[in-house]
Amino acid sequence: MSLEHTRAYRAAYLTYLRTGLPIELSLKHARQTPQYVWETRGDAKVRLSHRRNEGKIFRWDTPPPTGHPGQDYNCRCLALPFEEGKTEYAYLVDLDSLASTGRRWTDLDFVEHFYRGGGRPVTLSEIGQFAEIVQEYAYFSGGDGAYHRLKGQIADWARELKTPIYHFGDKYSFKNVAYSHGYATVKGDFLGSVVSKGDMIKIDGICSFSFHDVFTDPTSLRQNLTGTSSRSERLPSMLESLSELGGEAYEVVGYWQAQFHALVLKDKYKSAYHVRKKH
Numbered sequence: 001m002s003l004e005h006t007r008a009y010r011a012a013y014l015t016y017l018r019t020g021l022p023i024e025l026s027l028k029h030a031r032q033t034p035q036y037v038w039e040t041r042g043d044a045k046v047r048l049s050h051r052r053n054e055g056k057i058f059r060w061d062t063p064p065p066t067g068h069p070g071q072d073y074n075c076r077c078l079a080l081p082f083e084e085g086k087t088e089y090a091y092l093v094d095l096d097s098l099a100s101t102g103r104r105w106t107d108l109d110f111v112e113h114f115y116r117g118g119g120r121p122v123t124l125s126e127i128g129q130f131a132e133i134v135q136e137y138a139y140f141s142g143g144d145g146a147y148h149r150l151k152g153q154i155a156d157w158a159r160e161l162k163t164p165i166y167h168f169g170d171k172y173s174f175k176n177v178a179y180s181h182g183y184a185t186v187k188g189d190f191l192g193s194v195v196s197k198g199d200m201i202k203i204d205g206i207c208s209f210s211f212h213d214v215f216t217d218p219t220s221l222r223q224n225l226t227g228t229s230s231r232s233e234r235l236p237s238m239l240e241s242l243s244e245l246g247g248e249a250y251e252v253v254g255y256w257q258a259q260f261h262a263l264v265l266k267d268k269y270k271s272a273y274h275v276r277k278k279h
Contacts, residue, residue: 051147055090085198089262091151092151114215114249166189186209200266
């Protein structure tokens with residue numbers, strides 16, 4: 001990566017903010033490589049289409065549908081010069097279409113199935129929320145999105161390689177998709193190859209994801225008392241029965257996969273792909 005080029009890009013960006021001169025023109029003579037790696041600011045302000053570009057390699061002569069970094073209105077993204085075997089990159093590409101087979105459920109549909117579904121599990125595709133759930137988890141959970149954080153987690157695992165498979169999982173809020181979801185669990189694993197290349201590590205493989213939720217509590221009583229809608233020993237049986245209001249609990253599940261490709265520095269302290277502890 002060229003420090004001089006990065007400075008030139010930032011200068012071009014400031015010029016764009018002051019004068020409106022397109023960054024494309026400002027950098028015409030500053031480019032040192034025909035390709036670049038898209039880098040976002042990694043915060044909640046990054047638009048979805050640019051989050052999807054993060055860590056991917058593009059050519060200056062073949063712009064992506066979003067345009068190059070800085071071309072879109074108020075875009076703060078950067079284009080890092082790409083040199084084969086030297087520049088870091090990391091990205092995930094969903095393998096599934098994430099298309100839904102049913103109409104999109106409302107909160108009333110969740111409650112209706114609670115009373116009339118007989119406890120039958122439902123899938124994210126069936127309730128018409130597959131793509132929305134994956135998008136919320138991948139690009140917005142925690143502000144920067146799980147995919148953004150997962151890149152550094154897999155890179156750190158590859159550097160140590162103490163286990164053949166990397167396992168991950170946590171609880172996330174999906175109320176932005178539907179209030180009835182509340183907090184649900186997404187967990188999974190990464191399986192692939194790790195190859196040493198000089199000062200770099202090349203990582204390629206598949207991430208498998210599993211979404212799991214249990215709808216047990218239309219009043220949210222159990223959620224508020226225990227922090228989860230699942231059955232819990234912390235809740236007295238009488239109160240648990242009351243919270244179910246005569247309905248029958250059911251699971252909401254979903255599964256998908258994504259390809260992961262990366263080339264990262266072995267030295268995690270010099271790498272952009274590393275989980276830094278918060279102080």
